[in-house]
Amino acid sequence: MRDSMTVLHRPVVSEKTYALMDTGVYVFVVDKDATKIDVRHAVEQAFGVKVTKVNTLNRKGKAKKNRRTNRVGQRPDTKRAIVTLAEGNKIDLFES
Secondary structure (H helix, E strand, O other), X not given: OOOHHHHEEEEOOOHHHHHHHOOOEEEEEEXXXXXHHHXXXXXXXXXXXXXXXXXXXXXXXXXXXXXOOOOEEEOOOEEEEEEEXXXXXXXXXXXX
16 A cells, blocks of 8 residues: 555645535545555545545646747646545545
């Protein structure tokens, strides 16, 4: 079993993910080599909640042009995990 800090990189912060948080669904950027089982164990270990479902997706990095030198660069590829928690569980990510 992998350490939760090496599997989970950061939560995804957007309007869409804030709306999903109300229904018990959270989105994280995870390690490219992480499996669904690794993500499940990492979230349960890091936040002390029960996970019912994990969906993953690989996102290709965008090609971006440098305005000054006119060269085309590449943003990094990322892997995201959409984690559904059991009823009654919640993660206090942004509450203070």
